Amino acid sequence: MIRFENVSKVYARGARPALDTVSVDVARGEFVFLVGASGSGKSTFLRLALREERPTRGKIYVAGRDLSRLSGWKVPSLRRSIGMVFQDFRLLPNKTVYENVAFALEVIGKPRHAIKTTVPEVLEMVGLDGKEKRRPHELSGGEQQRVAIARAFVNRPPILLADEPTGNLDPTTSLGIMRLLERINRTGTTVVMATHDDEIVNEMRKRVVELSAGHVVRDEAAGVYGERERILPDTAASPVLDAPGQGERQVHRVEVTPETGDLEAEAAAEAAAARASATGSRVQRQGALRRADRRAAATGMTPVVARTAEPAAAEPVPAEPAAAEPAATRPLPAEPAAPAPAATERTPEPAPFSYTVPVPYAATRPVDPSARRPPSDADDVVQQVLRERAVRAGQEG
Ligand SMILES: Nc1ncnc2c1ncn2[C@@H]1O[C@H](COP(=O)(O)OP(=O)(O)OP(=O)(O)O)[C@@H](O)[C@H]1O
Structure with missing residues (x-):
């Protein structure tokens, strides 16, 4: 579903490659944690998969597409097959919960009647029914992240990428978010999640890919977070x-x-x-x-x-x-x-x-x-x- 073949990424002003000859193959339906110290290349990996960045070297395949051959006008179609969740939620502050989720369908041209049935379904799935009319500032952090997940998932994409989705949340709320992502994964959606949350990684026992200074230093099935001392020396x-x-x-x-x-x-x-x-x-x-x-x-x-x-x-x-x-x-x-x-x-x-x-x-x-x-x-x-x-x-x- 996502394949990186010897991918390197050197940013214009980067002193060293953000990713260096990275090869990772994520199969359909997998749940993968990306771990590694700050600056190890996790977000770069996700941005490359989303075609927000292009690799300096190597090949990337996502949802059956060779990204090096994907012309610009096909990028929106690629992104429709990927839901993206961020640490800071990135909701539209002036729109209600319902509108935030509906907007994701409106921009891809879904008919109004389809939106009317789909949005309430997904809001119920993430546990937000009854809160449709609230605006983001009237929600807790966990609820805001649920809206963000609903928005990312409403189009039922085959891939969900998450960049530290629990980074702003307390442990109990984080656990609820992880249960939700696990449920989404059980529907067949491939999930790749960058995280520093050792408790969650250790608890969930999913595949763990560890990056260090742009290199894959570990790729472990049913893995744990790893040595905090090495990953987070501070x-x-x-x-x-x-x-x-x-x-x-x-x-x-x-x-x-x-x-x-x-x-x-x-x-x-x-x-x-x-x-x-x-x-x-x-x-x-x-x-x-x-x-x-x-x-x-x-x-x-x-x-x-x-x-x-x-x-x-x-x-x-x-x-x-x-x-x-x-x-x-x-x-x-x-x-x-x-x-x-x-x-x-x-x-x-x-x-x-x-x-x-x-x-x-x-x-x-x-x-x-x-x-x-x-x-x-x-x-x-x-x-x-x-x-x-x-x-x-x-x-x-
Ligand atoms: N747009 C950019 N221009 C130049 N360098 C960048 C850019 N984005 C990231 N980098 C550099 O690339 C390296 C990898 O960054 P990246 O954001 O992928 O790391 P990360 O593992 O996601 O870190 P964090 O856990 O802090 O989010 C870092 O050295 C970073 O400074």
Whole structure:
């Protein structure tokens, strides 16, 4: 259904190939996770399959078409056979849920009566019946992603490509989205999903293709996410706080060191710190770190980096299962335990645990405010911490 033969892609100003001699064959009806560090080439792979980019070398076949021979006027026909879902939903803000989905059919010239029957069906399938008249800003992040999936799937394309579709969502909502994508896959649709979500990849046990600096370094049936340390070295910089089997959980005081003055990045960093210090499991904390990294990235900042971690206190806990344990024996971790109201109040010793948002990078990704997650408890905590900090600063000043 999708075949890359020795495909390389060098962007005009790229220092190195974004993809380098990549060969991947995705059969009809498969579900494939594309994993790899930021910049490893996942989105480039998806864009090439969509003919948004053209390869520098190599051949790409999608839905029976040789993309190198596809003339420009046939590209819309190719794209009709591919549904695309993005991390930031990309809904039309002034259109209702119904209109957003109907629009995808209108632009390909579907008759009005067909649209009238198809749209309600697909909205019911994604669990949004009753919300047809809402606009995107009146929906939660998960609901917005469901609309985006409905829009991508309403034409029943044989292929669905998803670029970090759960990147802006909390774990429970992400799980619902994954169930939906799995259902779509069971209808026979081939799904290729780029993701950093290790919990989901480990849970679902689908084929995993791992990219590293533009090379395929792993192609594994029923695979797992892989070594986080290798794929995401920034979170690996954080020593594992309670390694499995050691039987000890460490409680940490949290100090956040934002260097940018950017409130949103600061909030994201602080949420990471607060969540990471909450007494959850190792897997939960790693999930919290990852989500906070994503949130920091969504604000246009580099991911949160854990710099140091030392124990401030210890309490016994039972040993944890390893993250890579088979899905059958490891339920998807729950949302991390609610962080303490102010992490800094939980232990008396200062700053053994420190986070920083090192360098802002000029917004390479525009931030769509409508794509942001609705506020969570953790956000309230962040706001409270920031308010307290402002009060303290006022007192000291
Ligand atoms: N339009 C572009 N022009 C120049 N270089 C680009 C362009 N798009 C991507 N790149 C570069 O190509 C490489 C691969 O980028 P790509 O977006 O495919 O990675 P990714 O694995 O999807 O990353 P992420 O997980 O952060 O989304 C990176 O080095 C990136 O900087």
